[in-house]
Amino acid sequence: MPELRSSSWYAGDDRNAYIHRAWMRRGVPADSFDGRPHIAIANTASELTPCNVHLDQVAESVKRGVWEAGGVPLNLPVMSLGETQVKPTAMLWRNLAAMAAEEMLRANPIDGVVLLGGCDKTIPALLMAAASVDIPSVVVSGGPMLTGTFRGTPLGCGTGVWKLSEEVRAGTLSQAAFMRSESSMIRSAGHCNTMGTASTMSCLAEVLGMSLPGLAGVPAPDARLLSGAHETGRLVVEMVHDDRRPSTIMTRESFLNAIVALAAIGGSTNAVVHLLAIAGRLGVELTLDDFDLVGADVPLLVDLQPAGRGLMEDFHRAGGLLAALREVRDLLSSQAITVTGAPLVDYLQDADIWDPEVIRSRTDPLKESAGIAVLRGNLAPRGAVIKPAAASPELLQHRGRAVVFDSIEDFRARIDDPELDVDASSVLVLRGCGPKGYPGMPEVANMPLPKKLLESGVRDMVRICDGRMSGTAYGTVVLHVSPEAAAGGPLALVHTGDYITLDVPNRTLTLDVPDSELAQRQPSEETVEGFAGPERGWQRLYVDHVQQADVGADLDFLVGSSGAEVTRESH
Ligand code: FES
Numbered sequence: 026m027p028e029l030r031s032s033s034w035y036a037g038d039d040r041n042a043y044i045h046r047a048w049m050r051r052g053v054p055a056d057s058f059d060g061r062p063h064i065a066i067a068n069t070a071s072e073l074t075p076c077n078v079h080l081d082q083v084a085e086s087v088k089r090g091v092w093e094a095g096g097v098p099l100n101l102p103v104m105s106l107g108e109t110q111v112k113p114t115a116m117l118w119r120n121l122a123a124m125a126a127e128e129m130l131r132a133n134p135i136d137g138v139v140l141l142g143g144c145d146k147t148i149p150a151l152l153m154a155a156a157s158v159d160i161p162s163v164v165v166s167g168g169p170m171l172t173g174t175f176r177g178t179p180l181g182c183g184t185g186v187w188k189l190s191e192e193v194r195a196g197t198l199s200q201a202a203f204m205r206s207e208s209s210m211i212r213s214a215g216h217c218n219t220m221g222t223a224s225t226m227s228c229l230a231e232v233l234g235m236s237l238p239g240l241a242g243v244p245a246p247d248a249r250l251l252s253g254a255h256e257t258g259r260l261v262v263e264m265v266h267d268d269r270r271p272s273t274i275m276t277r278e279s280f281l282n283a284i285v286a287l288a289a290i291g292g293s294t295n296a297v298v299h300l301l302a303i304a305g306r307l308g309v310e311l312t313l314d315d316f317d318l319v320g321a322d323v324p325l326l327v328d329l330q331p332a333g334r335g336l337m338e339d340f341h342r343a344g345g346l347l348a349a350l351r352e353v354r355d356l357l358s359s360q361a362i363t364v365t366g367a368p369l370v371d372y373l374q375d376a377d378i379w380d381p382e383v384i385r386s387r388t389d390p391l392k393e394s395a396g397i398a399v400l401r402g403n404l405a406p407r408g409a410v411i412k413p414a415a416a417s418p419e420l421l422q423h424r425g426r427a428v429v430f431d432s433i434e435d436f437r438a439r440i441d442d443p444e445l446d447v448d449a450s451s452v453l454v455l456r457g458c459g460p461k462g463y464p465g466m467p468e469v470a471n472m473p474l475p476k477k478l479l480e481s482g483v484r485d486m487v488r489i490c491d492g493r494m495s496g497t498a499y500g501t502v503v504l505h506v507s508p509e510a511a512a513g514g515p516l517a518l519v520h521t522g523d524y525i526t527l528d529v530p531n532r533t534l535t536l537d538v539p540d541s542e543l544a545q546r547q548p549s550e551e552t553v554e555g556f557a558g559p560e561r562g563w564q565r566l567y568v569d570h571v572q573q574a575d576v577g578a579d580l581d582f583l584v585g586s587s588g589a590e591v592t593r594e595s596h
């Protein structure tokens with residue numbers, strides 16, 4: 026067993042060891058400090074993060090497993106981000122949560138950590154932190170909600186809201202019925218039950234090797250979540266003994282596995298930004314192009330909203346993540362190990378599909394070639410992404426006239442104006458929504474369609490934005506345009522009336538304006554003014570240091586790892 030880092034706090038009989046032990050001796054036996062692993066439970070439970078509120082109960086199960094294996098469990102509340110609650114966007118604080126968790130993991134006398142997350146940004150932030158400190162770490166996701174129904178039909182979290190609110194605007198659903206649906210969707214503890222960002226990142230944490238295989242997707246109220254949490258408590262103690270750290274688990278092969286899985290499960294576009302950021306913390310070489318090269322031809326096998334029909338409870342019943350991965354076994358690296366020390370692929374042998382409607386076989390996919398496509402061109406020199414599986418096939422090659430909005434407020438003020446010069450072939454452009462511009466890169470790219478077009482039956486249009494879209498959303502939406510308008514990207518130069526060509530098969534996004542004319546144009550003033558430039562606090566630090574989406578939107582000084590060493594004493 027390697028020497029435990031907690032020993033540098035607790036071992037010996039000098040004054041400092043005395044101080045470190047004495048204050049901790051509140052009910053734990055003296056032999057708690059005899060060199061056994063101290064395990065933090067990095068817990069994002071919060072009543073303001075409703076998707077994670079049950080994690081205190083999950084933590085109790087983890088603790089039992091840790092004690093049982095001879096470790097000492099310690100609850101460590103960490104900054105929690107409620108996706109639906111915090112303004113202007115939870116993404117603004119992903120890096121702060123990651124930085125705060127990183128610092129507390131390093132500063133405290135702990136040897137390993139169990140990461141408890143669920144709601145969208147929580148698992149990415151925890152993984153970024155664990156990667157930066159590089160002590161034995163394992164994720165327990167809080168699991169998805171049970172399926173809620175409205176008028177006898179399943180109502181998916183997020184996806185249902187987008188659909189029903191468009192129906193109200195189209196005049197096909199009454200406002201009163203829409204209000205009644207509000208109490209139907211969120212049925213139990215857990216994160217969103219669509220294949221949105223939370224479900225995606227829970228699954229990808231497992232594919233990266235950072236969760237007990239088979240645990241991702243177990244619904245939050247399912248007894249197996251707690252037994253899995255208990256087993257994870259035992260496991261993390263073993264990981265400390267074996268010195269199995271994030272850097273030995275999350276290798277380039279693991280990330281490529283995650284890209285394959287992202288396509289096969291129809292996961293969220295937000296995973297692109299999160300995986301790039303986690304890889305950045307580890308120094309693993311991963312680029313935007315890897316998503317296209319490795320993932321683009323992978324078929325979509327899992328029939329869940331927003332790309333398909335079912336919800337996470339269906340996925341779990343049908344065999345879950347491992348059953349889906351078994352179908353793409355040949356595309357996965359056999360080298361990449363998991364927290365158990367065994368390769369991920371070892372867990373696929375007995376992973377059967379119990380419902381071939383929900384998890385399709387490789388020979389009968391929902392869609393061929395379902396991965397993220399990376400687009401480039403004079404409108405996105407450093408890249409933009411689109412999820413073809415969630416788009417309309419007939420719009421994947423499209424040329425249309427731009428209708429430009431300088432901010433989300435500008436968009437909301439004008440989109441339903443009957444006088445707005447827009448038709449179904451127009452391309453809606455929304456800028457000022459990137460990491461610096463908003464700031465925080467919010468999920469606004471899935472712009473609602475103009476009311477007059479909805480009323481005439483239009484259900485999708487090409488939309489382009491430097492922001493993100495909710496993992497529960499759908500449509501022909503070009504996202505994460507880099508560089509963003511507020512960082513000097515050419516998106517700031519588009520005029521209403523310019524023609525834009527989207528060509529997904531050829532991976533291009535082109536503003537059909539000659540270079541010579543573009544060179545004459547000045548960025549839209551509103552975009553520049555919209556980028557208000559926060560004066561103090563986190564937002565100031567964020568805007569000064571955030572990187573563009575194509576490399577993960579982490580802060581420049583957080584890229585790379587600092588390890589776990591702390592050399593100085595506190596007294
Ligand atoms: Fe928390 Fe969707 S709002 S997971």
Ligand code: MG
Pocket residue numbers: 108145222468495496
């Ligand atoms: Mg979200």
